[in-house]
Amino acid sequence: MDVITIEGTEYKVVAERPKSLTDTPFTYCPGCNHGTTHKIIAEVIDELGIQHRCIGIASVGCSVFSYEFFDFDFISVPHGRALAVATGAKRMRPDSVLMTYQGDGDLAAIGTAETIHACNRGERVTCIFVNNAIYGMTGGQMAPTTLLGMKTTTSPLGRDAKRIGWPMKMSEMLAPLQGAAYIARVSMHDAKHILKAKAAIKKAFRAQLEDKGFSMVEVLSNCNVNWHMTPQEGVKFIEEQMTKNFPLGVYKDVWQEEAAKQTAKEEG
Amino acid sequence: MPMIEILDDACKGCLLCVPACPHELIHNTKAKLNKRGLYPVEYVDPDGKCTGCRLCAIVCPDAAIRVYKEVKKKSA
Amino acid sequence: MSDERVFMKGNHAACEGAYRAGCKAYFGYPITPQNEVTEYMSAHIWEHGGTFIQSESEVAAINMIMGASATGARAMTSSSSPGISLKQEGLSYIAMMELPMVVMNVVRCGPGLGNIAPHQGDYFQTTKGGGHGDYRLITLAPNSVQEMAQFIYDAFILADKWRNPAMVLTDGTIGQMMEPVDYASMPWMDPPDKSEWQLDEFQEGRERHVLTSIWLDPVDMAVAHEKLIDKYERLKKEEVRYDEYLTEDAEVLVVAIGSPSRVTHSAIRILRQEGLKVGLFRPITVWPFPYDAIRKYADSKRVKAILVPEMNWGQMIEDVKLAVLDKKPVHFVAKHGGLTFTPEDLTEPIRAILKNPEEPNTLWHVS
Ligand SMILES: Cc1ncc(C[n+]2csc(CCOP(=O)(O)OP(=O)(O)O)c2C)c(N)n1
Ligand code: SF4
Ligand code: SF4
Ligand code: SF4
Ligand SMILES: [Mg+2]
Numbered sequence: 216m217d218v219i220t221i222e223g224t225e226y227k228v229v230a231e232r233p234k235s236l237t238d239t240p241f242t243y244c245p246g247c248n249h250g251t252t253h254k255i256i257a258e259v260i261d262e263l264g265i266q267h268r269c270i271g272i273a274s275v276g277c278s279v280f281s282y283e284f285f286d287f288d289f290i291s292v293p294h295g296r297a298l299a300v301a302t303g304a305k306r307m308r309p310d311s312v313l314m315t316y317q318g319d320g321d322l323a324a325i326g327t328a329e330t331i332h333a334c335n336r337g338e339r340v341t342c343i344f345v346n347n348a349i350y351g352m353t354g355g356q357m358a359p360t361t362l363l364g365m366k367t368t369t370s371p372l373g374r375d376a377k378r379i380g381w382p383m384k385m386s387e388m389l390a391p392l393q394g395a396a397y398i399a400r401v402s403m404h405d406a407k408h409i410l411k412a413k414a415a416i417k418k419a420f421r422a423q424l425e426d427k428g429f430s431m432v433e434v435l436s437n438c439n440v441n442w443h444m445t446p447q448e449g450v451k452f453i454e455e456q457m458t459k460n461f462p463l464g465v466y467k468d469v470w471q472e473e474a475a476k477q478t479a480k481e482e483g
Numbered sequence: 484m485p486m487i488e489i490l491d492d493a494c495k496g497c498l499l500c501v502p503a504c505p506h507e508l509i510h511n512t513k514a515k516l517n518k519r520g521l522y523p524v525e526y527v528d529p530d531g532k533c534t535g536c537r538l539c540a541i542v543c544p545d546a547a548i549r550v551y552k553e554v555k556k557k558s559a
Numbered sequence: 560m561s562d563e564r565v566f567m568k569g570n571h572a573a574c575e576g577a578y579r580a581g582c583k584a585y586f587g588y589p590i591t592p593q594n595e596v597t598e599y600m601s602a603h604i605w606e607h608g609g610t611f612i613q614s615e616s617e618v619a620a621i622n623m624i625m626g627a628s629a630t631g632a633r634a635m636t637s638s639s640s641p642g643i644s645l646k647q648e649g650l651s652y653i654a655m656m657e658l659p660m661v662v663m664n665v666v667r668c669g670p671g672l673g674n675i676a677p678h679q680g681d682y683f684q685t686t687k688g689g690g691h692g693d694y695r696l697i698t699l700a701p702n703s704v705q706e707m708a709q710f711i712y713d714a715f716i717l718a719d720k721w722r723n724p725a726m727v728l729t730d731g732t733i734g735q736m737m738e739p740v741d742y743a744s745m746p747w748m749d750p751p752d753k754s755e756w757q758l759d760e761f762q763e764g765r766e767r768h769v770l771t772s773i774w775l776d777p778v779d780m781a782v783a784h785e786k787l788i789d790k791y792e793r794l795k796k797e798e799v800r801y802d803e804y805l806t807e808d809a810e811v812l813v814v815a816i817g818s819p820s821r822v823t824h825s826a827i828r829i830l831r832q833e834g835l836k837v838g839l840f841r842p843i844t845v846w847p848f849p850y851d852a853i854r855k856y857a858d859s860k861r862v863k864a865i866l867v868p869e870m871n872w873g874q875m876i877e878d879v880k881l882a883v884l885d886k887k888p889v890h891f892v893a894k895h896g897g898l899t900f901t902p903e904d905l906t907e908p909i910r911a912i913l914k915n916p917e918e919p920n921t922l923w924h925v926s
Contacts (some may be wrong), residue, residue: 218554219551221551224553225553225554226486226551226552226553226554227551227552227553227554228549228550228551229535229537229550229551229552230537230540230541230548230549230550231540231546231549231550232493232546233546236546240492240493240545241544241545243544244495245495245496245497245521245544246495246497246498246499246544247544248544249544250544250545250546251542251543251544254543254544254546266762267760267761267762267763268760268762269762270630270758270759270760272626273771279773280773282769282771286767287762287767288758288759288762288767288768288769289758289767289768289769289770289771290625290626290629290656290758290769290770290771291769291770291771291772291773292622292625292652293622293648293649293652296618296619296622296625296649299614299618299619299620299622299623299625299626300622300623300625300626300629301626302612302619302623302626303584303586303622303623303624303625303626303627303628303629303630303634304626304627304629304630304758305626306584306610306612306623306626306627307583307584307610307626307627307630307631307632307634308630308758308759308760310760311630311758311759311760312760328615328616328618328619329615329618329619329622331615332614332615332619336612405503405542406503406537406538406541406542409541409542410541445498446497446498446499447498447499447502450499
């Protein structure tokens with residue numbers, strides 16, 4: 216940590232903009248958790264000391280310019296295809312650290328096939344999945360993860376399960392696949408949960424670094440602008456509504472499974 | 484004494500940090516506009532209540548808060 | 560005869576050409592009539608230090624290739640028509656990001672599912688861009704097993720030289736047939752150095768590399784476009800390739816690619832025995848198309864007419880007409896549905912043309 220001197224007293228800086236971010240300010244709306252998520256990812260990358268090995272895959276959504284904010288090599292790819300691109304890059308450069316950053320439209324609608332198969336192949340890549348239950352970039356249309364009854368510009372009367380089905384639970388869907396090493400759902404609604412999210416993201420990168428398999432962290436995130444809320448109401452909505460539909464927790468933990476197998480072996 | 488600094492031009496005035504501070508040290512004063520034309524929040528701590536707990540910085544989506552803690556001098 | 564001479568299938572030879580060019584990644588999805596490529600790659604690319612994935616779709620395959628080539632590796636995919644349609648999305652991004660890679664299209668009959676017989680209905684989607692936006696694929700059209708190997712090899716060189724995706728446009732007949740191939744002209748090679756722009760794990764101490772295809776400001780987008788336009792213009796000047804057979808004295812010039820160009824050879828031999836002066840002009844690069852070379856024949860007093868045989872409803876003929884500019888009649892012979900030409904399909908119309916050379920454009924329809 217940096218140390219600075221203010222009026223003769225030495226201070227260490229215990230929180231500041233992480234090194235793995237560029238100086239370019241985020242262009243997200245005020246209060247948008249895309250920023251929070253970027254920040255904790257960068258902190259994890261700093262802590263793991265892997266900044267200069269990272270290759271980022273920017274998907275299509277509000278985070279399409281994420282490559283402006285992360286300070287390492289990046290490629291911007293077609294809507295939904297991030298995990299296929301990551302697959303090709305990782306296979307050619309196994310020593311690099313691959314991260315995709317995707318929204319719910321990108322990962323759970325147009326990119327569903329790429330997502331499931333990258334996970335099933337156990338690609339050694341880390342996917343950060345920002346679930347804000349809406350299409351932010353295109354102006355607030357319904358996403359596969361939109362909650363029942365939620366009004367969006369394409370579900371003006373509220374999402375109706377009879378017509379369009381239920382919110383997609385990607386973490387629950389992917390966790391049973393054998394290629395998955397670490398799958399967790401976290402939330403951005405308060406400091407405690409943000410710290411938990413950061414720990415989960417660190418584990419996800421560790422799964423890749425330790426060659427365990429595919430890792431994904433689903434981040435429940437606000438889109439206060441398209442939810443027509445203030446940022447504070449937005450995080451409250453995550454806490455009260457989103458987490459009910461999308462339970463937080465670790466859905467797959469390869470280390471725990473390995474430990475359980477080991478114990479079973481020892482006992483058996 | 485721990486303290487924080489709001490980076491005025493990075494702050495978007497989202498106010499997420501305001502309820503995050505247990506000591507209510509961050510305020511929406513609307514006293515000045517920043518380069519973006521937004522009102523940055525203000526840190527007001529005349530009694531030195533800040534504990535450097537970082538909660539405000541953790542919730543800030545724009546990394547607009549820096550938290551400082553004194554370097555403890557090793558006692559002789 | 561060189562030691563490197565082997566008898567093999569076109570689709571297999573293409574893979575051997577790729578290995579010799581240093582191709583280290585093949586990602587593809589099965590579709591007839593190109594399955595031999597996917598199968599051969601799955602069995603042999605490992606021997607050359609490469610990687611194979613049978614992807615979940617052609618969409619995934621092209622995007623995997625995007626990732627591989629972004630890291631500087633030589634990478635290829637292949638498919639047949641319906642699969643190439645799916646790859647066009649990725650190719651559009653790849654072209655804008657100027658990523659070198661190779662894709663082979665072993666064309667089958669369309670539209671829709673069509674059938675698995677050889678066809679040439681993908682000329683447009685290959686030479687005119689195919690996906691969204693303005694872009695071009697450097698496209699080579701082989702007509703033998705030898706050229707299947709050679710053109711894949713050349714496509715890798717051209718792709719890297721120009722930082723542009725390159726396509727090998729072939730058809731089921733050439734992909735499936737067996738002929739001897741001599742690999743002496745394809746020495747084993749490594750890709751050129753791409754450390755200036757590739758994404759890798761050696762970023763310490765250098766500027767970071769960003770590959771993107773989005774510029775929200777139209778002025779910036781126009782600048783990005785201009786870079787491509789300039790490249791395409793230089794490509795048109797420097798990389799046009801074609802092959803000619805008995806064209807020096809030809810009164811009827813046949814312009815053909817792929818398996819119809821082979822049938823044209825047979826037709827020409829028959830007609831020459833009758834004393835009829837017929838020659839074949841075979842574009843090798845269908846993009847950039849050899850407009851100027853064909854125009855010379857259109858300008859020549861000797862040439863009476865031009866004939867274009869295609870296994871489709873008339874696609875390359877549009878480029879031939881652009882070259883000829885109404886200076887000479889341009890006739891068309893079509894085979895479609897997956898049917899293939901016989902020499903008689905060509906000899907008959909050519910005899911008729913020579914009997915009545917003043918006849919304006921006629922559409923000869925054979926099926
Ligand atoms: C092929 C294609 N279809 C549609 C779009 C338009 N589009 C851009 S972003 C987007 C949705 C993004 O939503 P999400 O992935 O949830 O990201 P968010 O903006 O919410 O972070 C869509 C449909 C596109 N760019 N490409
Ligand atoms: S539209 Fe929504 S997701 Fe996009 S930047 Fe704004 S708040 Fe964030
Ligand atoms: S560090 Fe803690 S006490 Fe200090 S201002 Fe921030 S939240 Fe308040
Ligand atoms: S959380 Fe950050 S951006 Fe939002 S008001 Fe506080 S300092 Fe400003
Ligand atoms: Mg979204």
